[in-house]
Amino acid sequence: MILFTKLFLAHLIGDFLLQPTRWVIHKEAHKIRSKYLYLHILVHFVLTMILLWNLSLWFWVVLLILSHYLIDVAKLYINPWFKNKSIPFFIDQFLHLLVIYACAYTTDVVTHTLTLVQQIDWSLVTAIVFVGFPSSIIMTKLLEGMANKIALDHKSLPNAGKYIGIIERLFVFVFMIMGRWEVIGLLITAKSVFRFNDLKESNSRKLTEYILIGTLLSFGLAIIAGIIYKGGLL
Known part of the structure; x- marks a missing residue:
């Protein structure tokens, strides 16, 4: 080695x-x-x-x-x-x-x-894959009806929201299986701070609610994956 x-x-x-x-x-x-x-x-x-x-x-x-x-x-x-x-x-x-x-x-x-x-933890690999693109697709389907009512921001980078969501879920999942719940709270706070100016400038209640639901859903999927993995249910 x-x-x-x-x-x-x-x-x-x-x-x-x-x-x-x-x-x-x-x-x-x-x-x-x-x-x-x-x-x-x-x-x-x-x-x-x-x-x-x-x-x-x-x-x-x-x-x-x-x-x-x-x-x-x-x-x-x-x-x-x-x-x-x-x-x-x-x-x-x-x-x-x-x-x-x-x-x-x-x-x-x-x-x-x-x-x-032989030493690969396939349950861990499966959970990590799940919080990636599959979770993004699940969220897209669940939020599809709401997304149609939100004005598109053409200044955003292509697929930026999707990749941000994947990265944040990976962080949440990792910190959860490490037992560091306080860091997950810090991630939520950090994302709220970064989003504050966008929400303030848009002054849109719909956009605020959409982002809040999306964030909670994203974190929720990662937490569920973590609970299933730690509980040995996978």
């Missing part, structure tokens, strides 16, 4: 802390000819060797750095194919993490992976 942690730490430092934005821009412009691509790989190599501090692992470090280079080059060339630039970014990070995992547990990668899968 400590080997994986050190390799992952080296990756985080090399990819995020020690890679300036100008390096990224230069790499995207010049791709495989970019000098910063090779400087970036060198930084990863040095960081990994320092954190491992074990010359006997040099072969795995070279293999890891070579794979990092190939993944980064592939990302530079497929990046223009995607309109949403976050997709190649997350694919790139997932592949790096996969290689780090394979190198860290190379002697028993299959056994270790099977052990991790």
Whole structure:
């Protein structure tokens, strides 16, 4: 486990802390000819060797750095194919993490992976999935009649309310299973403060009631999921 942690730490430092934005821009412009691509790989190599501090692992470090280079080059060339630039970014990070995992547990990668899968709390996974998009759809159906009577705010970001709701339910669920009810109260207060100006400017009783019902319903679904999970009913 400590080997994986050190390799992952080296990756985080090399990819995020020690890679300036100008390096990224230069790499995207010049791709495989970019000098910063090779400087970036060198930084990863040095960081990994320092954190491992074990010359006997040099072969795995070279293999890891070579794979990092190939993944980064592939990302530079497929990046223009995607309109949403976050997709190649997350694919790139997932592949790096996969290689780090394979190198860290190379002697028993299959056994270790099977052990991790067997330890998954499927009830927890199911509850987390439920408070995400399924809860959003349930709320949309329940509030559909009210939503038709509320004037749309075209200044809002697309789907912002949906994602805010998902994040707040995840927070409520996590804090609930941790037994930190006071933090849930703080979340309700914080949301009320952020919404205060909108409600004050709109001066709409319907909008106020709609937001209040939506908030209570959102928190309620997360709390119900938490009660079912903690009660072992899932």
